[in-house]
Amino acid sequence: MSDPSKAASDLRIVLVGTQHPGNIGAAARAMKTMGLSKLVLVAPEKAPDRDTRAMAAGADDLVEAAPVFSTLAEAVADCRWVLGATARNRRIQLEPLHPREAARRAVAAAASGPVALVFGRERTGLTNEELQLCHAAVHIPSDPAFSSLNLAAAVQVLSYELRCALLGDADMPLAEARTPPPGEGAASHAELEGLFGQLADTLDQIDFHKGRAPDSAMRKLRRLYLRANLDSADVRLLRGVLADAQRMARLAAQADAGGKIG
Known part of the structure; x- marks a missing residue:
């Protein structure tokens, strides 16, 4: 892809109900190292504070520019594709995607408009109602014996995969997608x-x-x-x-x- 920074401008990371302000800063740092700049907050339990700034370690600009919404529906209203990060199978039967495939499809969908990758609360993740607002789900295949993954670490993994997709890494295998990403004129x-x-x-x-x-x-x-x-x-x-x-x-x-x- 000729201009990763331009394509990245339509990719947003949405944090829902974040409980620890420091995790907002750490997520912003993870994003910025991978060339992502659009951070969105939904009903954080606490507003960003000095712990946020400390963990951001130079990515304060992402936090300061991050809009805050009261609901996920408002945060993704203009998006063409919404991907929910979830750690386990849910009653909401969304199409499950590997992080690499999810990143490729997110970058492809961003060609027609904003795309959101949504992360839930540190302890409980996204609710079923919030997952129902997503088009597909992405699951990081961590070790089942110790599957707990810090919020910022999860953001880092998916930000890295997005960076690889933006750079057009053709060497990375990709499972055939069952559903193509939305095309030109996709409904918001x-x-x-x-x-x-x-x-x-x-x-x-x-x-x-x-x-x-x-x-x-x-x-x-x-x-x-x-x-x-x-x-x-x-x-x-x-x-x-x-x-x-x-x-x-x-x-x-x-x-x-x-x-x-x-």
């Missing part, structure tokens, strides 16, 4: 969440769940649409279909109410 995260919200409302209005809990069906439908790599036009078309379905559901409900009254 906010657009997709709008679609999912309308889909959930529509399924309720047409009584799709028939009394069953809606969570399972929505998780499967989210995965289906995320695998499809929808662009903005696709989302508008689907939302138009859903709007008509909602309109017909309202008319049917009104007719049913009128019949009962009569």
